[in-house]
Amino acid sequence: MGSGQLTIDLDAVAANWKALDALTGGACETAAVVKADGYGLGASRVARALAHAGARRFFVAVAEEGAAIRDALGRGPEIYVFGGHMSGDTDMLHDLDLIPMLNSIDQLTRHFEALPKSPFGVQLDTGMNRLGMEPAEWAAVRDLVLSRTPSLIMSHLASSDDPSSPQNKAQVQLFREMTSGCGIPRSLAATGGILLGPEYHFELTRPGIGLYGGRPFTDAKAVVELALPVIQTRTMLKGEVVGYSATWEASVDTQIATVSGGYADGILRSLGNKGHLWAGNTACPIRGRVSMDLITADISHLTEQPKVLHLLGPSQGVDAVADAAGTIAYEILTSLGARYTRRYSGRSG
Numbered sequence: 347m348g349s350g351q352l353t354i355d356l357d358a359v360a361a362n363w364k365a366l367d368a369l370t371g372g373a374c375e376t377a378a379v380v381k382a383d384g385y386g387l388g389a390s391r392v393a394r395a396l397a398h399a400g401a402r403r404f405f406v407a408v409a410e411e412g413a414a415i416r417d418a419l420g421r422g423p424e425i426y427v428f429g430g431h432m433s434g435d436t437d438m439l440h441d442l443d444l445i446p447m448l449n450s451i452d453q454l455t456r457h458f459e460a461l462p463k464s465p466f467g468v469q470l471d472t473g474m475n476r477l478g479m480e481p482a483e484w485a486a487v488r489d490l491v492l493s494r495t496p497s498l499i500m501s502h503l504a505s506s507d508d509p510s511s512p513q514n515k516a517q518v519q520l521f522r523e524m525t526s527g528c529g530i531p532r533s534l535a536a537t538g539g540i541l542l543g544p545e546y547h548f549e550l551t552r553p554g555i556g557l558y559g560g561r562p563f564t565d566a567k568a569v570v571e572l573a574l575p576v577i578q579t580r581t582m583l584k585g586e587v588v589g590y591s592a593t594w595e596a597s598v599d600t601q602i603a604t605v606s607g608g609y610a611d612g613i614l615r616s617l618g619n620k621g622h623l624w625a626g627n628t629a630c631p632i633r634g635r636v637s638m639d640l641i642t643a644d645i646s647h648l649t650e651q652p653k654v655l656h657l658l659g660p661s662q663g664v665d666a667v668a669d670a671a672g673t674i675a676y677e678i679l680t681s682l683g684a685r686y687t688r689r690y691s692g693r694s695g
């Protein structure tokens with residue numbers, strides 16, 4: 347087999363959802379964020395596994411993403427769209443029974459005119475300055491909006507991965523002020539917010555990355571494994587160079603394995619001369635640049651020729667790869683390529 351093998355453990359996704367759900371009290375519901383194709387892992391499979399675990403509300407970024415989720419789950423579960431009601435979305439929102447999180451007065455107007463009887467939620471901006479109505483806008487329309495009984499009112503924390511950030515307290519306080527006495531279910535916390543504690547939980551939480559095994563939920567079970575087949579091995583003599591632009595030179599004779607997988611598969615070029623592939627629990631440093639389809643790694647210290655090397659697995663999780671690449675696990679996951687052979691393990695979904 348020439349392509350990398352990506353294994354996605356749906357039971358681990360389900361277990362992570364249950365563990366995050368257990369961190370909040372009885373009256374607080376746990377939703378699931380499955381945007382960007384379920385953080386790159388396959389939205390349909392992941393959504394089914396999460397529904398099986400008990401999730402009843404799902405979030406996507408744009409209406410188009412809701413189609414795959416509705417298809418996978420059938421009628422019943424609620425699907426919310428963070429991007430709200432965009433021009434051209436009306437039929438899709440209506441036909442697929444999606445709930446837009448309305449972000450502006452423009453979107454409120456569009457929704458109330460086009461789909462006056464359809465459910466909606468409201469997103470408020472409490473300091474991130476990305477999506478949602480600001481306090482003054484909200485004050486102007488609050489009574490009108492509440493009279494139409496939104497399904498959910500939410501806001502999003504900008505710094506919840508850092509419990510010491512004063513922005514968390516500022517945002518939760520403003521969210522409380524903007525929603526006091528509204529009588530509508532509220533949601534503020536994504537994965538990071540769940541870990542900040544009960545003050546941040548409200549009636550619904552919306553974890554994403556924690557379901558898929560990334561920080562800040564450090565108790566998460568690993569979800570992905572990525573094995574890259576070794577195509578060829580060779581001996582580089584002292585003084586020889588490897589890869590494009592000859593960025594690594596052997597200072598002693600070196601055994602090099604060339605594996606199938608590269609930046610076209612979402613393995614970031616920034617891992618060149620920085621990251622590691624693994625043979626079981628032995629690290630093999632990446633030597634030279636990451637090419638489009640190939641990576642070269644140092645296997646001089648191995649006693650046996652490996653058939654595959656792992657980029658992701660028990661010895662190296664998504665956060666470790668992200669650290670080596672100078673990014674975050676979210677980007678590692680959502681970059682996972684389309685060329686891998688994908689296998690789903692576990693009985694969930």
Ligand SMILES: *Cc1c(COP(=O)(O)O)cnc(C)c1O
Nearest residue numbers: 379502536537552553554555556
């Ligand atoms: C992506 C996203 C989430 C999920 O965040 P995680 O950090 O992955 O848990 C929740 N809410 C909003 C608005 C988002 O954009």
